[in-house]
Amino acid sequence: MNKKKVHEIEHQLGEENEMIKAAIDELKNLQKVKEASTALKVWQPAIVHGRQREIVENCSVPVDSRINVLEMEIKLCRQQIFGFLKSRRDENGRLEAVKEKLSKKKRFETVEGKGGFPSKEKPQTNTKMEEEDEGPPLAVEINETLDSQSFNQSLQKHENLDELPPVGVTVITGYLGAGKSTLVNYILNGKHGKRIAVILNEFGEEIGVERAMINEGEGGAVVEEWVELANGCICCTVKHSLVQALEQLVQRKERLDHILLETTGLANPAPLASILWLDDQLEAAVKLDSIITVVDAKNLRFQLKTHQDSSTFPEAFLQIAFADVVILNKVDLVSKNVLEELEREIHSINSLANIINSVRCQVDMSIVLNCNAYDASHAAHLEQLLEENKSLTTKDLHDSGVRTMCVCDSQQLDLDKVRLWLEEILWDKKYDMDIYRCKGVLNVVNSDELHTVQAVREIYEIVPARKWKKEENKTNKIVFIGRSLNEDILIECLRGCASTTC
Numbered sequence: 429m430n431k432k433k434v435h436e437i438e439h440q441l442g443e444e445n446e447m448i449k450a451a452i453d454e455l456k457n458l459q460k461v462k463e464a465s466t467a468l469k470v471w472q473p474a475i476v477h478g479r480q481r482e483i484v485e486n487c488s489v490p491v492d493s494r495i496n497v498l499e500m501e502i503k504l505c506r507q508q509i510f511g512f513l514k515s516r517r518d519e520n521g522r523l524e525a526v527k528e529k530l531s532k533k534k535r536f537e538t539v540e541g542k543g544g545f546p547s548k549e550k551p552q553t554n555t556k557m558e559e560e561d562e563g564p565p566l567a568v569e570i571n572e573t574l575d576s577q578s579f580n581q582s583l584q585k586h587e588n589l590d591e592l593p594p595v596g597v598t599v600i601t602g603y604l605g606a607g608k609s610t611l612v613n614y615i616l617n618g619k620h621g622k623r624i625a626v627i628l629n630e631f632g633e634e635i636g637v638e639r640a641m642i643n644e645g646e647g648g649a650v651v652e653e654w655v656e657l658a659n660g661c662i663c664c665t666v667k668h669s670l671v672q673a674l675e676q677l678v679q680r681k682e683r684l685d686h687i688l689l690e691t692t693g694l695a696n697p698a699p700l701a702s703i704l705w706l707d708d709q710l711e712a713a714v715k716l717d718s719i720i721t722v723v724d725a726k727n728l729r730f731q732l733k734t735h736q737d738s739s740t741f742p743e744a745f746l747q748i749a750f751a752d753v754v755i756l757n758k759v760d761l762v763s764k765n766v767l768e769e770l771e772r773e774i775h776s777i778n779s780l781a782n783i784i785n786s787v788r789c790q791v792d793m794s795i796v797l798n799c800n801a802y803d804a805s806h807a808a809h810l811e812q813l814l815e816e817n818k819s820l821t822t823k824d825l826h827d828s829g830v831r832t833m834c835v836c837d838s839q840q841l842d843l844d845k846v847r848l849w850l851e852e853i854l855w856d857k858k859y860d861m862d863i864y865r866c867k868g869v870l871n872v873v874n875s876d877e878l879h880t881v882q883a884v885r886e887i888y889e890i891v892p893a894r895k896w897k898k899e900e901n902k903t904n905k906i907v908f909i910g911r912s913l914n915e916d917i918l919i920e921c922l923r924g925c926a927s928t929t930c
């Protein structure tokens with residue numbers, strides 16, 4: 429399956445390469461024509477002059493406009509190639525992971541055959557379906573057995589798995605000791621009746637410790653699965669294991685309402701969004717619900733300042749910058765004044781985030797489950813956020829240089845131009861801006877639908893959300909969160925995306 433996909437990607441890459449070559453050849457020829465036509469205006473020996481005229485006369489296309497179009501085509505081809513290379517890398521990575529898992533499985537069978545498998549590590553597979561499931565590479569515990577009737581029902585439902593709505597994934601991040609596990613515990617014990625799977629990412633020695641410290645819900649959530657990902661941080665080394673873990677979980681989609689993914693305290697949450705957005709198979713089965721960052725009110729200032737004088741950027745900043753919800757926890761340990769300052773500080777890093785104060789993460793469940801922070805159907809909420817950010821001044825500069833900026837313009841936009849612009853600033857880092865997060869609503873030419881744009885690091889998505897309402901002011905509003913943001917350039921670029929046909 430993966431091999432086939434790799435071949436497909438390679439085929440597409442080949443085609444894209446051919447197109448780029450053809451476009452470059454044409455561009456070279458056109459540039460010769462352009463040079464020749466310029467040279468015609470300069471004195472030349474007659475024979476050279478004649479040759480130049482011939483080149484110009486043989487060219488029937490309007491050179492300048494064709495050159496512009498070709499340059500655009502080449503750029504698009506490059507972006508496509510960039511995307512294919514990335515997919516190929518991901519696919520190859522997954523292929524390797526599957527191979528490794530296969531070889532492990534072979535080892536497992538050999539050991540089991542000799543009766544020597546340590547019981548703790550042996551997966552408790554109680555049904556045929558579970559035996560057939562490919563487990564994630566690391567520890568997986570299945571806490572439920574199915575009787576034959578529910579197994580059959582489950583199998584029937586299994587056939588219609590694709591028709592089920594995607595399962596929401598809440599990423600819980602936050603600095604070391606902020607209260608992430610406390611939040612997971614709280615959710616699992618809440619009276620919401622949801623069936624929840626938990627994925628934990630801990631470093632080597634900690635494996636199993638987190639698991640033991642979290643109490644499964646009693647009368648609340650049914651913990652379907654615990655998946656512990658070892659050996660590294662989700663944002664780098666265990667990415668493939670995470671994809672596999674998610675894939676395994678969604679095989680049981682009919683028995684799951686939600687997935688919680690608790691990261692290590694030193695994780696940068698951005699790559700997680702890209703995993704959930706970029707993986708085609710996963711995309712239909714799971715969706716990023718929201719990124720929740722738990723913040724320790726007592727220690728936040730210290731955590732933010734720790735790296736201020738060094739070149740490394742504190743994870744605490746990034747975790748706040750990417751958050752949709754910030755739970756300002758341990759408010760019992762600070763005064764009201766400090767709390768207000770902290771709220772200001774958090775908003776100066778990320779003014780889009782919804783800040784909730786808490787003691788022991790006791791927050792309203794609706795804030796943490798089914799936020800739909802990335803869902804186009806929640807365009808109204810997004811619009812409200814953007815409206816609040818409109819008044820934001822660019823002088824709200826945080827010490828770190830991380831700032832939030834809102835740019836607005838009322839002209840109808842050309843979607844291709846918007847894509848090119850976003851790719852320039854997110855992928856090519858044109859203008860040296862470091863954009864962590866971007867959210868916006870767009871008024872697109874030839875469309876009566878409001879479009880939303882979402883970006884986390886280099887991954888972005890533009891989707892039609894709903895029809896514009898009559899009374900609405902069709903303004904484009906985009907909020908950027910990042911470092912070295914340049915308001916003038918952003919506004920100029922947004923205006924440059926205006927459609928010329930309207």
Ligand SMILES: Nc1nc2c(ncn2[C@@H]2O[C@H](COP(=O)(O)OP(=O)(O)OP(=O)(O)O)[C@@H](O)[C@H]2O)c(=O)[nH]1
Pocket residue numbers: 602603604605606607608609610611692693757758759760761786787788789
């Ligand atoms: N006083 C006070 N203590 C809290 C609060 N919330 C959590 N704690 C305590 O803070 C400590 C750390 O909480 P955890 O939930 O383990 O934090 P964590 O973010 O999962 O920690 P790591 O996994 O090490 O990153 C525990 O001793 C909690 O009991 C709070 O609101 N007030």
